[in-house]
Amino acid sequence: MLVGGSLWGKWVQTNLLKRKSFWEVKESSHIGSWIFRKMLKMRSVAKTFYMKAVGNERHTSFWYDKWTELGVMSDLLGDRGVMDLGIRREATVEEALCNNRRRKRHRRVLLNDIEKELEIIKAKQRADVKDVDLWRGNMRFKQKFSTHLTWQLTRAPGAQCTWSRGIWFSQTNPKFAFMAWLALRDRLTTMDRVSNWSQDVDTACVLCKNATETKKHIFFECSFSSRIWETITKGILLNIYSTSWDDIIRLITNQFMEKKKRFALRYAFQTALYMICTERNKRRHGEQPRPLLVLAKLIDKAIKNKLSLVQSKGVRGLEGILQYWFGTRM
Structure with a gap:
């Protein structure tokens, strides 16, 4: 709903998120309706079904969107990751690639892996291609979202009713x-x-x-x-x-x-x-x-x-x- 062009999605982005990422809002927040707060509590499940295929990286949050198979940066590195990598919290992937910071050698293996991933992404960057939202399917992520398939993947299957x-x-x-x-x-x-x-x-x-x-x-x-x-x-x-x-x-x-x-x-x-x-x-x-x-x-x-x-x-x-x-x- 938020990644599409719906009127409700635009209203939420303007009045509730206020330029923040949906993944960034605190779960204890009292903003919005009951259904919106319920969505905030379900983000841990939603994260496993959503990722970004980067193109020009302009609309992909470096910290809160999943743009690499390594995972979501904020989950991997926590609050200290901002200082370790020198990338501000509001940055997009494009900004992380284009700022003038020098690549560091870190003590943590994970930080070095992220630096390598940034180099790979930078080499593949395509300025004329937009970032694409991908949704989890049976075997891989796809551009088309399926309510039926998502329900099948999230529910706990029970014994089939034969009668x-x-x-x-x-x-x-x-x-x-x-x-x-x-x-x-x-x-x-x-x-x-x-x-x-x-x-x-x-x-x-x-x-x-x-x-x-x-x-x-x-x-x-x-x-x-x-x-x-x-x-x-x-x-x-x-x-x-x-x-x-x-x-x-x-x-x-x-x-x-x-x-x-x-x-x-x-x-x-x-x-x-x-x-x-x-x-x-x-x-x-x-x-x-x-x-x-x-x-x-x-x-x-x-x-x-x-x-x-x-x-x-x-x-x-x-x-x-x-x-x-x-x-x-x-």
């Missing part, structure tokens, strides 16, 4: 998808989890009354929910039909399944999960239970309404999906 595409997909219902996401993250308030922080609670499944209420039991080991799942998806899955939670997640994340079948299965899964959760919550709070067949019909109707809407939009690959659904009814 996300089965939950977040085009044309889904956001509230259904969110409920499914909570289930995949084990964040539903099933009674086995409630019992961990609340003693003496009834952990029995309110749908079947036959087992402890867990996520995997409700979806779809429970005799109540398994019959609904069978009614909704047996015609889609046929010989690969399963009530196992792990098997179902593998099925909805299968990218090689035919598109209409995959969409119908994913949406049926999310709709059934949402409606069964809603029914479970109503029963848990003392409301009148709905019969299994009534709930199954409501789920089927919600799915058909969505498929009809998707078909009317003419979504590519999902043409005739409502007819496909009717063809799977057993």
